[in-house]
Amino acid sequence: MWNVALGHLDADTILSFIEHLGTDCGCSDATLNSRLAAIRAFMDYAADRDVTLVDTLNALKKVSYKKPRNADIIDYMSMEAVTALARQADTHTAKGRRDGFFIMLMYDTGARVSEVLDIRLCDFQLGSVPKVTLHGKGKKTRSIPLMEKTVQHLEKYLSEFHSGLPISSDEPLFYSTMHGERHKLTARNMRYVLRAYGEKAGLECPEVPEKIFPHLLRHSRAMHLYQEGMDLTLVSQWLGHSQLETTQIYAHADTEQKRKAIAAATPPDNPLYSKLNSARYTVTDEETLKKLMGLR
Numbered sequence: 001m002w003n004v005a006l007g008h009l010d011a012d013t014i015l016s017f018i019e020h021l022g023t024d025c026g027c028s029d030a031t032l033n034s035r036l037a038a039i040r041a042f043m044d045y046a047a048d049r050d051v052t053l054v055d056t057l058n059a060l061k062k063v064s065y066k067k068p069r070n071a072d073i074i075d076y077m078s079m080e081a082v083t084a085l086a087r088q089a090d091t092h093t094a095k096g097r098r099d100g101f102f103i104m105l106m107y108d109t110g111a112r113v114s115e116v117l118d119i120r121l122c123d124f125q126l127g128s129v130p131k132v133t134l135h136g137k138g139k140k141t142r143s144i145p146l147m148e149k150t151v152q153h154l155e156k157y158l159s160e161f162h163s164g165l166p167i168s169s170d171e172p173l174f175y176s177t178m179h180g181e182r183h184k185l186t187a188r189n190m191r192y193v194l195r196a197y198g199e200k201a202g203l204e205c206p207e208v209p210e211k212i213f214p215h216l217l218r219h220s221r222a223m224h225l226y227q228e229g230m231d232l233t234l235v236s237q238w239l240g241h242s243q244l245e246t247t248q249i250y251a252h253a254d255t256e257q258k259r260k261a262i263a264a265a266t267p268p269d270n271p272l273y274s275k276l277n278s279a280r281y282t283v284t285d286e287e288t289l290k291k292l293m294g295l296r
Helices: 011-023 029-049 051-060 079-086 094-109 113-117 148-161 187-204 214-227 232-239 244-264 271-275 286-292
Strands: 131-135 141-145 175-178 181-184
Touching (some): 011 029, 029 051, 094 113, 113 187, 141 232, 187 214, 214 232
Antiparallel strands (some): 175 181
């Protein structure tokens, strides 16, 4: 545990932390504002009990909240980009096989990175309808069905990384080994791993975004399901959203993508435009305007 004193929490440090969450962790503007509000509330509490912290609190209050982006804009990858990303994991090494399955499971379940890293062997049910139980926010759980190919890769992964352990084991699914001891993987580990794979994938596939982070796989899976016709209510339940409104961003974003596609496919010199005379629909006569508006 780091030895952090209250004096370390100046405005510059807080701003750097918020930027780290947005850039490296892929947190949304709403999440960044929530974190900043929590820090401010804590410092307000501390300053109320220690007057020497008042200056720090006042400086912290100058750190601005993030202005939310357009709700219609959401980052997600095409299926080609997801495939290119997964292809970067070197299947000739144990680490590469682990990372490749991690990417596959992240995409297949659409889970948060914390939910995937919290999966234990006993969370799987590999019966006639294979599924995994995810432990989400607020201690809520939900069951996610697994695709057939994912189950096949899961069985291979278990035979290599959990040989001899029963599926009822409490062992974490993903781990790293240091000095002969197993340690549960952290979200920070996987952010760095995905970022490195993303840089490599971008060299072979132009559709790969410049910045790759775990939550992008969740967004991508949800968008692909919606585009394939899954009802938003089901997408909401599948993602573990407590409110349907949270899931509406996928519908809004898809509409915006369609608008951009139509605009890109309709060049300015489209013959249709030459047939339209805007002057015909321009009325400047005041009496005519009043009649059109129902005032005459």
